Structure formats: C-alpha cells, structure tokens
C-alpha cells in the first residue's frame with residue numbers, strides 16, 4: 001500500500017493518456033456541420049458526454065497503468081498478494097461522483113429533448129413518404145408533391161414521416177435527426193433549419209435491394225427563396241394539370257374522318273395494310289370488336305409491338321373517328 005499519492009508519475013501518465021484521447025477526438029471529423037437548432041443541441045450534448053467520459057477515462061486509465069507498472073509481479077513471485085479490506089472513503093467517492101455525473105447527464109439530456117421537440121405555432125408541415133426506393137415530399141397546404149425536399153431557413157418544419165410499403169428510416173445527418181418510416185404509423189420530426197445549403201437524405205433502415213441507393217436531397221433556402229420556389233412549383237403543377245385536361249379534351253373531341261384518314265396513311269398504314277382492311281405487320285382493323293375508348297387508349301398507349309403516342313391531340317381524335325368509320 002502507498003503512504004502518499006505518487007503525484008508526479010500519475011500526472012505524467014495522465015498527460016499522455018489525455019493527449020491521445022483529445023487527439024482522436026479533435027483530429028477526426030466525427031460529425032457533419034450542424035444545420036438545425038436540433039443538431040446544435042444534440043451535437044452539443046454528444047460532445048459534453050464525450051468530454052465528461054474522457055475525464056473519467058483519463059483518471060481511471062492513469063491509475064490503472066501506474067498500478068500495473070508499480071506493483072507488477074517479478075517472474076519468480078508465485079504468491080498471492082496480502083489480503084486487503086475495503087476502503088470506505090474511496091467507496092463513497094466512487095459511488096457519489098458517478099451518481100452526480102449521471103444526474104447531470106439526465107438533466108442535460110432531458111432539456112435537449114424537451115427543447116428539440118418544442119412545437120412552434122407557425123411551423124410548416126411537410127409529408128415525407130418513403131417507398132422502395134425513393135422519397136417523395138408532399139406540401140399539404142400547396143397541394144404539391146416533389147422529389148426534393150425544400151424548406152425555409154429560420155422557420156420550424158414538421159416532417160410527418162410515413163412509409164408506403166416496408167420500414168425505411170429518414171435521416172439527414174446535418175439535421176441531427178433520424179426517424180423510422182413505418183407502415184401505418186406517422187412519425188413526427190421537427191427541425192429548425194439554421195443554415196442554407198443542400199444536404200443528403202439517407203435511408204437508414206435496410207429496406208431491400210435498392211436500400212443503398214435510396215437517397216434524396218434536402219435544400220434549405222432563405223424564406224424569400226422558399227416563397228418563390230413554392231409559387232413556381234405550385235404554378236407548374238397547375239399548368240401541367242391544365243395541360244393534361246386540355247389534351248384529354250382534344251383527344252376525346254369528335255374527330256374528322258377525312259383528316260383521320262390522312263393521319264392513318266401517314267402513321268398507321270405501314271403496319272395495318274390496305275387502310276386497315278387487311279392484316280400487314282399488324283392485324284386488320286376492319287371488323288375489330290374494340291370500342292371507341294379502347295381504340296383511343298390503344299393508339300395512345302400502344303400494345304404489343306405497336307408503340308404508343310403515334311397520334312396525339314387532334315390527330316388522335318381524327319384517327320379514332322376514321323377507325324370508327326371503317327370498323
């Protein structure tokens with residue numbers, strides 16, 4: 001047993017152990033830059049835990065290394081050591097100190113969790129849909145869906161994470177959040193983006209053969225850019241919906257038989273010989289049992305060796321009218 005604490009050798013060992021511990025913490029880039037308030041708090045907690053653990057690690061390891069070196073057995077020493085009894089003072093210290101440390105960690109962790117999940121009244125809600133093997137983002141207020149998540153800086157965003165097939169996991173390392181997408185369950189996550197930029201969205205749950213490529217992007221933009229983006233995305237969706245409706249209207253309008261005959265000669269007679277009266281590469285059309293809607297759908301979408309899209313819009317309406325006139 002020692003009479004005095006061997007301060008100098010212990011200090012030397014402690015400095016070396018502390019230097020190695022600090023070096024691996026500081027040299028390696030462990031975390032991505034925090035880009036939400038949640039990530040700042042979570043990463044702060046993580047580093048607090050690390051440095052606290054490092055202090056205890058240095059103390060315990062230094063004493064251990066000193067003891068191994070100081071009281072090592074010689075080669076011919078086969079005796080057991082002298083019996084020793086417990087040290088009440090030491091036992092109190094090593095019970096009380098870790099207890100205090102655990103209480104500090106618990107309180108800090110609770111505060112971080114509480115603040116990270118504090119919901120703001122003016123938050124933006126975005127639906128996140130996971131499916132093998134891609135991510136879709138829905139903006140319920142605007143009624144649009146996108147393949148890239150776009151969120152404004154400086155405003156809370158609530159992400160309602162859902163799965164359309166199997167279990168996935170929504171993870172943006174820079175956001176410091178991660179949440180399972182489970183079929184039948186809505187998993188809510190909150191972020192307060194603080195830094196504009198483009199960050200990766202990663203699926204963090206093995207979900208099938210395409211799991212490793214189930215990536216997407218999230219763009220954090222300024223509030224002004226977000227408003228502009230949303231207006232543009234909404235307008236584009238409206239325009240394409242209107243265009244689809246207009247095209248459908250044109251296609252299903254009553255067609256002109258004579259004009260349809262010209263379209264048929266140009267686009268169809270290569271395969272449907274003799275103006276559809278006899279079979280060429282394709283079958284004869286005269287005598288077909290297809291209804292008008294089926295004829296239109298087949299010209300539009302194709303069938304077997306016949307490609308779709310040979311006639312669109314007014315041409316489609318006309319050629320349907322022509323086929324109707326000969327069938």
Ligand code: CUA
Pocket residue numbers: 130131132133167168169203204205206207208210211212214
């Ligand atoms: Cu989706 Cu892994």
